[in-house]
Amino acid sequence: MTRDLDTSPRAGLAPDEPGPSGSAGKSAGRRGLARVAAVVAIAGPGLVAANAGNDAAGIATYASAGSQFVYGTLFFMVLVTVALVMVQEMAVRLGAYTGKGLGALIREQFSLRLTALAVFCLLLANTGLVVSEFAGIGAAFELLGVPKWTVIPPAALLLWALVLFGSYRWAERIFLLMSLAFFAYPLAMILGHPDWGQVGSHLVIPHVQGGQAFILLAVALIGTTVSPYMQFYAAAGVVDRGAKPEDYKLIRADAVIGAVFACAISLTIIIATAAAIGGTGPLQSAAQAAVALKPVAGQGAELLFAFGLLGASALAGAVVPLSASYAVGEAAGVERSVSRRFRDAPLFLGLFTAQIILGAAVAMTPVDVIKLLIGTQVLQGLISPVVLVYLLVLTNRRSVLGAAANGPRYRIAATVVVLAVAAMSTILLVQTVLGWLGLA
Amino acid sequence: MLRDAPPWRGQGVFTLTANTLLMSTSARLRDRRVQLARRAIASKAVRGSLVSVAGLVGGPVTNQAGEDVGRVVDIVARLYGADPYPPLTGLVVRVGRRRAFLLADTIEQVAAGQVRLRTARMDLREYERRPGEVLLARDVLDHQLVDVDGVQVTRAADLYLAPLADRIVLVGVDVSLPTLLRRLGPRRWQVRPTPERVLDWQAVAPFAEHATDGPAQVHLRGSRSSLHQLRPADLADVLEDLGRSERQQLLAWLEPGHAADALEEMEPKELENLLREAGPTYAAQMMEEMEPDEAVDALRDLETGERETLLERMPPAQATGLRVLLSHREGTAGGAMTTRLVTARREHTIAEVRGLLAEQAEHRTEIDAVAVVDPGGRLLADIPLFHLAVAEETSTLGEIVDWLAQFGTQVVVGPDTRIDEAADHLVASRASSLLVVDANERPVGRMLADDVLDSLMPERGRRHFRRFLQ
Numbered sequence: 001m002t003r004d005l006d007t008s009p010r011a012g013l014a015p016d017e018p019g020p021s022g023s024a025g026k027s028a029g030r031r032g033l034a035r036v037a038a039v040v041a042i043a044g045p046g047l048v049a050a051n052a053g054n055d056a057a058g059i060a061t062y063a064s065a066g067s068q069f070v071y072g073t074l075f076f077m078v079l080v081t082v083a084l085v086m087v088q089e090m091a092v093r094l095g096a097y098t099g100k101g102l103g104a105l106i107r108e109q110f111s112l113r114l115t116a117l118a119v120f121c122l123l124l125a126n127t128g129l130v131v132s133e134f135a136g137i138g139a140a141f142e143l144l145g146v147p148k149w150t151v152i153p154p155a156a157l158l159l160w161a162l163v164l165f166g167s168y169r170w171a172e173r174i175f176l177l178m179s180l181a182f183f184a185y186p187l188a189m190i191l192g193h194p195d196w197g198q199v200g201s202h203l204v205i206p207h208v209q210g211g212q213a214f215i216l217l218a219v220a221l222i223g224t225t226v227s228p229y230m231q232f233y234a235a236a237g238v239v240d241r242g243a244k245p246e247d248y249k250l251i252r253a254d255a256v257i258g259a260v261f262a263c264a265i266s267l268t269i270i271i272a273t274a275a276a277i278g279g280t281g282p283l284q285s286a287a288q289a290a291v292a293l294k295p296v297a298g299q300g301a302e303l304l305f306a307f308g309l310l311g312a313s314a315l316a317g318a319v320v321p322l323s324a325s326y327a328v329g330e331a332a333g334v335e336r337s338v339s340r341r342f343r344d345a346p347l348f349l350g351l352f353t354a355q356i357i358l359g360a361a362v363a364m365t366p367v368d369v370i371k372l373l374i375g376t377q378v379l380q381g382l383i384s385p386v387v388l389v390y391l392l393v394l395t396n397r398r399s400v401l402g403a404a405a406n407g408p409r410y411r412i413a414a415t416v417v418v419l420a421v422a423a424m425s426t427i428l429l430v431q432t433v434l435g436w437l438g439l440a
Numbered sequence: 441m442l443r444d445a446p447p448w449r450g451q452g453v454f455t456l457t458a459n460t461l462l463m464s465t466s467a468r469l470r471d472r473r474v475q476l477a478r479r480a481i482a483s484k485a486v487r488g489s490l491v492s493v494a495g496l497v498g499g500p501v502t503n504q505a506g507e508d509v510g511r512v513v514d515i516v517a518r519l520y521g522a523d524p525y526p527p528l529t530g531l532v533v534r535v536g537r538r539r540a541f542l543l544a545d546t547i548e549q550v551a552a553g554q555v556r557l558r559t560a561r562m563d564l565r566e567y568e569r570r571p572g573e574v575l576l577a578r579d580v581l582d583h584q585l586v587d588v589d590g591v592q593v594t595r596a597a598d599l600y601l602a603p604l605a606d607r608i609v610l611v612g613v614d615v616s617l618p619t620l621l622r623r624l625g626p627r628r629w630q631v632r633p634t635p636e637r638v639l640d641w642q643a644v645a646p647f648a649e650h651a652t653d654g655p656a657q658v659h660l661r662g663s664r665s666s667l668h669q670l671r672p673a674d675l676a677d678v679l680e681d682l683g684r685s686e687r688q689q690l691l692a693w694l695e696p697g698h699a700a701d702a703l704e705e706m707e708p709k710e711l712e713n714l715l716r717e718a719g720p721t722y723a724a725q726m727m728e729e730m731e732p733d734e735a736v737d738a739l740r741d742l743e744t745g746e747r748e749t750l751l752e753r754m755p756p757a758q759a760t761g762l763r764v765l766l767s768h769r770e771g772t773a774g775g776a777m778t779t780r781l782v783t784a785r786r787e788h789t790i791a792e793v794r795g796l797l798a799e800q801a802e803h804r805t806e807i808d809a810v811a812v813v814d815p816g817g818r819l820l821a822d823i824p825l826f827h828l829a830v831a832e833e834t835s836t837l838g839e840i841v842d843w844l845a846q847f848g849t850q851v852v853v854g855p856d857t858r859i860d861e862a863a864d865h866l867v868a869s870r871a872s873s874l875l876v877v878d879a880n881e882r883p884v885g886r887m888l889a890d891d892v893l894d895s896l897m898p899e900r901g902r903r904h905f906r907r908f909l910q
Contacts, residue, residue, distance in 0.1 A: 098683070098684070099683055099717070100683045100684070108582055108583055112494075112620065112624060115582075116620075116624055239684075241713075242710075242712065242713025242714075242717065244717055332595070332620065333582075333584065333594050333595020333596075333615075334594065334595075334617065347617065
């Protein structure tokens with residue numbers, strides 16, 4: 001059982017640091033580090049959640065935006081940043097003030113049918129995301145010359161086993177380190193000598209195009225930046241860290257900074273790619289996307305890109321299905337611990353397993369990987385407004401948040417954001433349906 | 441089993457044994473909740489008369505003449521009262537555009553998905569919460585509750601009402617997942633009860649106490665007595681799984697001593713969160729009730745400011761004791777020891793010492809031996825409980841001390857001894873605890889084997905989702 005086995009502070013270690021017992025001499029220093037860690041632990045979910053958006057599919061979508069429309073999507077990304085900031089803020093506010101995850105809140109505040117709809121949307125969007133993570137793993141290995149069908153099944157099995165039986169937290173650190181390779185993008189942007197005048201004007205002045213390709217990519221950009229799972233993840237993170245209303249200021253700052261930071265990285269990806277291959281039409285392959293990193297890594301650009309892609313995909317490949325299973329388990333009200341056996345937590349572990357199997361299976365299909373990646377993000381973008389409505393209704397309710405509920409002005413702003421996201425999705429849907437009917 | 445069967449009853453015995461075997465296997469496989477369901481739904485007649493609360497909501501309300509007069513919005517029951525099964529006290533009904541409250545005595549019959557009233561005319565008034573009352577659909581259905589028998593936190597998928605004597609009472613909570621699917625289905629599925637996994641209402645702790653708006657109500661601690669049967673470790677698991685307000689309610693129901701025992705079993709991180717959200721007064725009270733070594737661990741995890749706030753709210757003597765413990769470094773015997781010591785003098789008789797121990801019964805997990813000291817308070821010997829158990833009642837401690845002396849000197853450690861070193865001593869001496877003495881050889885605390893284990897073992901135990909987030 002859980003009892004007493006991990007009260008490791010006595011050994012002079014921070015509670016979250018596994019490993020052999022530290023000597024007494026070291027413990028004072030470790031203690032200081034633990035203090036810092038505790039502060040970071042309270043302020044952190046927002047940062048992590050928002051930056052989790054920069055995964056394989058995110059990179060593909062941003063790179064495609066840069067290659068297809070050069071700087072044309074920059075202003076749109078600024079709008080998306082505002083949306084992300086507001087959405088993440090609402091999610092962490094719910095977590096901090098109610099101490100409950102979004103799944104639990106939706107179950108308690110909406111009818112069972114609406115809960116089922118939310119859960120279905122989340123699962124659908126997340127399975128799409130898992131597909132994209134495994135596609136990312138496959139693409140990373142194909143850059144290194146290994147066919148994806150030899151890599152994806154063992155990778156899926158490995159991730160599954162690591163989470164269920166193993167020391168996932170160690171693996172997580174390795175993946176996290178690998179994904180830091182993408183921090184080469186800001187550097188690549190500067191070394192790539194983009195046309196700064198153009199960048200500036202596109203950031204400030206809207207250059208929105210009406211074409212279907214633009215709308216498609218815009219929805220994908222929304223989907224990858226404001227993914228449904230991120231709100232669940234951010235709220236769960238706040239709850240699990242035991243944040244209280246008193247900590248809210250810190251949490252809000254963290255969520256806002258995290259969202260802005262994530263979008264800043266996304267912008268550098270778009271600009272770096274635009275400077276390198278802008279105007280060459282839609283992104284064709286992962287190798288093409290890697291070209292943007294040439295100014296930093298030269299001949300090693302593909303290797304660096306593959307490295308980052310693998311890390312980011314593997315990281316999200318476990319966290320995304322896990323957070324979806326957690327949210328569904330919470331909504332259903334069943335055991336949600338991971339270490340329990342299948343018999344004890346069939347729903348939680350079953351969903352987790354099913355998402356990984358399905359994700360890996362779809363990623364194996366011989367579809368063009370970039371199209372698959374962007375496709376999953378379009379799916380996210382279509383589902384996102386549905387989940388945002390729940391979030392908006394919950395944060396509007398005084399019975400849920402009391403005095404922390406949305407004020408009238410914030411309510412209008414948030415409604416506009418949700419409506420705008422919904423409008424983009426609707427336009428895309430209508431265009432697609434018209435296209436099928438041959439009317440476009 | 442077969443081999444033991446007498447040969448002359450061959451066939452019959454085989455059938456019997458096979459049956460028994462089959463029955464025992466299937467009984468093991470069967471969810472034990474079925475048994476609970478059986479208990480809750482005593483007879484077939486009762487089973488047939490179960491009414492699903494989820495199916496009732498939105499159902500038609502008809503008057504005596506059979507005319508449709510409104511729709512059920514919610515069901516009011518006195519959840520926090522003296523009754524073992526909460527009686528239905530009324531209905532919230534939507535009549536046209538307005539909501540009205542109907543008292544239970546105007547109800548003729550509550551059937552699957554519909555309500556028939558006794559009278560043709562209705563006395564329409566606003567619902568006002570009376571003491572102990574809760575809106576079942578809004579505040580219990582789909583909300584968290586503790587399954588006391590199964591020791592877990594779950595959500596109510598459905599609630600079942602049944603007639604009992606001349607009243608309608610809430611008898612059980614459905615917690616099965618298929619019930620959720622049933623509720624998603626068409627209306628005729630919704631109203632049909634599916635009591636496959638039902639918890640008897642008495643084996644459940646709901647949290648609707650503060651949910652419904654209205655005046656504060658009577659609360660009977662005794663009504664949740666089943667919670668007190670939970671072992672501290674199980675209670676700790678339940679506390680970790682609950683939402684914030686539910687967790688605070690559960691703590692409020694528990695006796696402080698019982699709650700403190702559970703807190704000692706919680707994971708450090710969860711405990712830290714719980715103490716923060718509970719507020720300093722309650723946290724300080726818990727710290728008083730907890731064993732000193734566990735309290736110190738919890739205090740160490742808090743920030744300096746929070747720690748001081750708690751210590752200031754505690755009785756001065758206890759706060760001073762904790763401060764001394766806190767002053768020892770982590771990773772040393774002083775940092776991990778308990779200050780709960782039983783000390784005696786040479787001239788005490790065994791009977792007297794047993795009396796001393798009996799007074800300390802609530803701290804039995806912390807007491808492993810009795811320290812014998814001289815009039816100056818210096819340690820003479822540490823006598824394990826075994827020797828006290830086998831000794832004559834009339835003999836004195838001095839005799840045991842002298843007898844023990846022939847086995848050589850006893851190992852003790854200082855407050856600054858490192859834990860891994862203390863572990864070596866513990867293993868070498870084959871004892872289950874070591875006495876910690878200060879520079880003047882006065883006993884200051886005791887290092888228990890489980891404290892040593894705690895410190896030396898890498899972090900293990902149940903992983904919650906948040907572990908993956910970190």
